[in-house]
Amino acid sequence: MSLIILTKLKLILKMMTKIFFDTEFTGLKQDADLISIGLVSECGKTFYAEFTDYNFVKCDDWIFENIIKKLVFNDYPKSGIIISNDPAVFRMKANSLSIKEQLEKWFSQFDKVEIWSDCLAYDWVLFCGLFGHAFNIPKNIYYIPFDICTLFKIKGIDPDINREEYADMNSEILKHNALWDAQVIKKCYNKLMSNEMVCEWSTLRACKFVFCYISMARPG
């Protein structure tokens, strides 16, 4: 019996970990460069990095004002630095190659990973590009990424809904910080899925009520 319980526990521990991520980049165009990347696991482990090798020329005024000016490591040297080496709260500023290497290490703490983001068409291509090719992303990452836009649509909510308001995480200062945005995505996902659980519970209770009613009404 204890062997069965242990096997089940091992299976539970080997379940897919959801990782929510967001990136900031030099523009909504094909040759964009990454400016920053933020990831948060469902268990709360975070990775945040700012890039030093993106092309400034590709950035327009909006990106300078809303993204680059708000980067949290602007005062750190451009030569690259690991600010926190803790896999639970990893922080760095470096070039793409160093960030790719540290991301590989960070992902290795999870067994299997499922990636979630928001309007991720650009983010996902840039994420794969960081590893040189979609086939080169860490092997424990499921190759199909998921988008909360689709989840909003399925739940009957306008996918254009204000994410910060839905998540009750309004902050003009933190908005467009990749890690903050990743945390907003995570909160939206959890809220969308908890609604489903409540719904399922209500449906279950309604079914139970109808079943009881029919049983009581039945003669004999």
Ligand SMILES: [Mg+2]
């Ligand atoms: Mg963002």
